[in-house]
Amino acid sequence: MTGTTAGPALVAGPAAQTPPPAPPAKRRQDRAGYLFLLPWFVGMLFTVIPFFASLYLAFTDYNLLTPPRWTGLANFREMLGDPLLHQALKVTFIYTFVSVPLSLAAALGVAMLLSRGVRGLPVYRAVFYLPSLLGGSVAIVLLWKYIFGLDGIVNGLLGWFGIEGPAWTADPDHALTTLIVLHIWTFGSPMVIFLAGLRQIPVMYYEAAAIDGASRWRRFRSITLPLLSPIIFFNLIQSLISSFQTFTQGFVMSNGTGGPANSTLFYNLYLYQKGFSQFDMGYASAMAWMLLVIIAAFTALNFLAAKYWVHYDN
Amino acid sequence: MTDHPARAGRAAPSRRDLMRMAGLSALGLGPAGCGRGFGGGGGGGGDGVQLTMVWWGDVERAKKTQAALAIFQKQNPGVTVKTEFQDSGPYKDKLATRFAAGDPPDLMAMRTDSLREYADRGALLDLTQHKDAVDVSALSEGARSLAAVDGKSYGIPAGLNSVAFVVNKAVTDKYGVKIPDGDTWSWEDLAAFGRAVTKASGKKVYGVNFETFNVGYLDVFIRQRGEDFYTAQGALGVTEGSITAWFEMIQRMRADGGFPPAGFIEDVGTSPEQSYQAKGLIAATIIPTNTFLVNNKACGGNLVMLRMPGETQGERRGQSIGCPHLWSIAAASKHPNEALKLLNFLINDTEGAKTTGTTRGVPSNSQVADAIKPRLERDDQVATDFLIDLQKEKLPPSYLHPPGSTKIVANLKTVAAEVEYKRRTPAQAAQAIIADGRKALGE
Numbered sequence: 001m002t003g004t005t006a007g008p009a010l011v012a013g014p015a016a017q018t019p020p021p022a023p024p025a026k027r028r029q030d031r032a033g034y035l036f037l038l039p040w041f042v043g044m045l046f047t048v049i050p051f052f053a054s055l056y057l058a059f060t061d062y063n064l065l066t067p068p069r070w071t072g073l074a075n076f077r078e079m080l081g082d083p084l085l086h087q088a089l090k091v092t093f094i095y096t097f098v099s100v101p102l103s104l105a106a107a108l109g110v111a112m113l114l115s116r117g118v119r120g121l122p123v124y125r126a127v128f129y130l131p132s133l134l135g136g137s138v139a140i141v142l143l144w145k146y147i148f149g150l151d152g153i154v155n156g157l158l159g160w161f162g163i164e165g166p167a168w169t170a171d172p173d174h175a176l177t178t179l180i181v182l183h184i185w186t187f188g189s190p191m192v193i194f195l196a197g198l199r200q201i202p203v204m205y206y207e208a209a210a211i212d213g214a215s216r217w218r219r220f221r222s223i224t225l226p227l228l229s230p231i232i233f234f235n236l237i238q239s240l241i242s243s244f245q246t247f248t249q250g251f252v253m254s255n256g257t258g259g260p261a262n263s264t265l266f267y268n269l270y271l272y273q274k275g276f277s278q279f280d281m282g283y284a285s286a287m288a289w290m291l292l293v294i295i296a297a298f299t300a301l302n303f304l305a306a307k308y309w310v311h312y313d314n
Numbered sequence: 315m316t317d318h319p320a321r322a323g324r325a326a327p328s329r330r331d332l333m334r335m336a337g338l339s340a341l342g343l344g345p346a347g348c349g350r351g352f353g354g355g356g357g358g359g360g361d362g363v364q365l366t367m368v369w370w371g372d373v374e375r376a377k378k379t380q381a382a383l384a385i386f387q388k389q390n391p392g393v394t395v396k397t398e399f400q401d402s403g404p405y406k407d408k409l410a411t412r413f414a415a416g417d418p419p420d421l422m423a424m425r426t427d428s429l430r431e432y433a434d435r436g437a438l439l440d441l442t443q444h445k446d447a448v449d450v451s452a453l454s455e456g457a458r459s460l461a462a463v464d465g466k467s468y469g470i471p472a473g474l475n476s477v478a479f480v481v482n483k484a485v486t487d488k489y490g491v492k493i494p495d496g497d498t499w500s501w502e503d504l505a506a507f508g509r510a511v512t513k514a515s516g517k518k519v520y521g522v523n524f525e526t527f528n529v530g531y532l533d534v535f536i537r538q539r540g541e542d543f544y545t546a547q548g549a550l551g552v553t554e555g556s557i558t559a560w561f562e563m564i565q566r567m568r569a570d571g572g573f574p575p576a577g578f579i580e581d582v583g584t585s586p587e588q589s590y591q592a593k594g595l596i597a598a599t600i601i602p603t604n605t606f607l608v609n610n611k612a613c614g615g616n617l618v619m620l621r622m623p624g625e626t627q628g629e630r631r632g633q634s635i636g637c638p639h640l641w642s643i644a645a646a647s648k649h650p651n652e653a654l655k656l657l658n659f660l661i662n663d664t665e666g667a668k669t670t671g672t673t674r675g676v677p678s679n680s681q682v683a684d685a686i687k688p689r690l691e692r693d694d695q696v697a698t699d700f701l702i703d704l705q706k707e708k709l710p711p712s713y714l715h716p717p718g719s720t721k722i723v724a725n726l727k728t729v730a731a732e733v734e735y736k737r738r739t740p741a742q743a744a745q746a747i748i749a750d751g752r753k754a755l756g757e
Binding site: 063278 | 720
């Protein structure tokens with residue numbers, strides 16, 4: 001969902017890094033750059049207009065069928081006492097804070113294995129990357145539902161060890177776990193970025209450290225981690241943001257209900273139910289803005305904390 | 315789910331880059347990209363009037379609908395009908411979005427529990443103002459009142475149906491369990507039957523299963539106790555005691571094996587072939603009568619249709635005549651006259667009804683129903699006879715769901731799951747349903 005907006009910004013990055021007056025050739029290059037960006041700007045229009053419309057709607061009572069009515073902060077006040085909203089926040093927070101660290105750890109682990117010059121690296125890279133392309137798709141979530149079904153593969157494996165597995169997707173105690181596992185499995189995209197980052201770390205550092213007798217763990221702690229920290233930071237922010245916005249997995253797994261017993265009621269899923277099933281688009285808009293505030297707050301916190309652990313070369 | 319931009323070339327992005335990227339990602343808020351189109355179908359453009367008609371259902375229903383529309387278009391040169399259909403699940407959300415976008419369909423299938431959400435907000439055409447265009451004289455009083463709101467009418471039943479128990483005779487024969495008499499059986503008989511099947515099959519087949527959160531099924535039980543889930547005035551009529559009794563009955567059946575244990579039934583889809591009954595894991599379940607044909611096909615033609623239990627023991631009858639959905643016309647339709655013509659055709663045209671059969675229930679026009687009956691497939695005839703017999707009896711009416719009921723339906727499903735996993739007792743569940751229900755209805 002978010003990748004589409006983030007993509008072109010990356011392309012813009014290098015151009016924006018050189019502010020001083022540019023020679024004509026450079027300016028021509030800039031123009032070409034903006035020209036290539038044009039489709040993105042046009043696309044942005046379709047985002048910006050609903051964006052501000054939803055800001056207005058957040059302060060109204062809007063049932064989709066009759067014109068919105070201004071109600072001030074009523075929607076936000078209602079949020080304070082809405083138990084389902086609190087449940088949705090709980091689900092989303094648990095999901096995010098469990099699955100993001102685990103998936104990043106998995107991504108880094110696999111990236112380090114692959115960066116040791118495995119033969120056929122492109123193949124491995126593709127194999128590990130594939131799930132993150134598919135993980136959010138309806139088909140994979142459905143497949144997941146069957147794998148974790150009462151008679152699915154997972155319980156079949158557990159059965160070999162004499163363990164009678166629970167109904168993973170139907171039991172409110174386990175439904176979210178299956179989605180967290182699904183998320184961890186889709187570690188491919190941070191992995192690819194880690195892989196690229198690892199290859200940028202000059203080999204001489206390791207050689208020097210090895211000569212000085214540093215252990216493997218020491219090399220990892222003192223060379224790999226600090227030099228990779230900007231990449232870790234980038235992946236962390238990206239994963240947090242996308243994880244807060246999880247929708248498809250919860251929607252498909254529960255047929256849009258957030259069930260069983262609201263155990264997979266993601267914030268965005270509840271937002272969708274409010275807006276499109278319960279005719280309360282004003283409240284849904286207010287929720288969307290609240291999510292923006294939450295994400296902004298967590299991102300800001302991360303940037304503050306980054307001072308203490310992210311190491312920039314420049 | 316998000317495809318991170320993989321840029322393998324550069325290693326350390328600057329702080330400013332990161333800030334910019336993070337900000338932009340956050341902008342992509344909300345469940346974007348969840349728009350799944352209606353399954354397409356139907357006529358093309360050309361001169362004259364083009365009507366849009368949307369409904370839910372499967373491919374089988376689509377074929378029958380197209381055949382009927384071909385007849386309508388032949389009768390009305392210059393009018394083309396563009397149909398769009400999809401699954402019942404997402405239909406509701408999609409319809410709401412179309413209205414919000416200012417592009418409502420001319421004619422639409424309307425859920426009985428959604429009608430007032432639209433009608434109360436002036437989004438639908440009042441059909442009592444157009445009595446000349448749509449002839450409802452052949453409809454029974456019950457059928458006409460199904461969509462009445464304060465003396466106005468915002469929809470016409472696309473057909474009539476009820477709910478029924480279906481038992482797989484192949485299973486009961488195999489394990490030597492007798493199917494109870496469907497006209498007189500009680501809820502206790504149902505429990506005993508379920509127990510017997512489960513026991514005789516050694517838990518290979520569970521006796522009974524149905525959606526414990528389904529308002530339509532629950533309502534039968536409630537009416538038998540002299541209450542209505544929603545009253546004629548659109549208030550919550552059900553008491554805590556009745557909901558408690560419902561969940562306690564199911565808990566008991568679960569405890570003694572007639573009903574499958576918690577977690578056995580998973581939400582795997584709604585198609586008849588995927589049903590637990592078709593897979594041979596369940597002997598008896600509840601279905602809407604108009605789906606008997608497809609369900610029986612999926613079960614190899616072994617289904618026997620019974621009335622709901624408790625009909626002769628309760629305070630009053632619990633079964634009532636309802637409809638799978640209504641046909642409504644948007645108040646903002648640009649072609650109300652043609653839309654009314656199409657509505658009239660769907661309700662009253664025998665030739666058209668011959669092609670659609672009883673896919674949306676028994677035609678609400680009784681003359682049409684009589685005329686098409688001999689041509690129906692055998693299973694559809696069984697379901698039709700079942701309904702015709704019911705209609706001859708004195709049954710309690712079924713009332714429209716008030717606005718806000720969408721929340722109640724969602725809440726019922728949540729609470730039913732909590733009871734299943736013993737997170738709430740039946741009494742606590744009943745209390746929650748009533749308390750939240752009152753709030754949702756603004757009582």
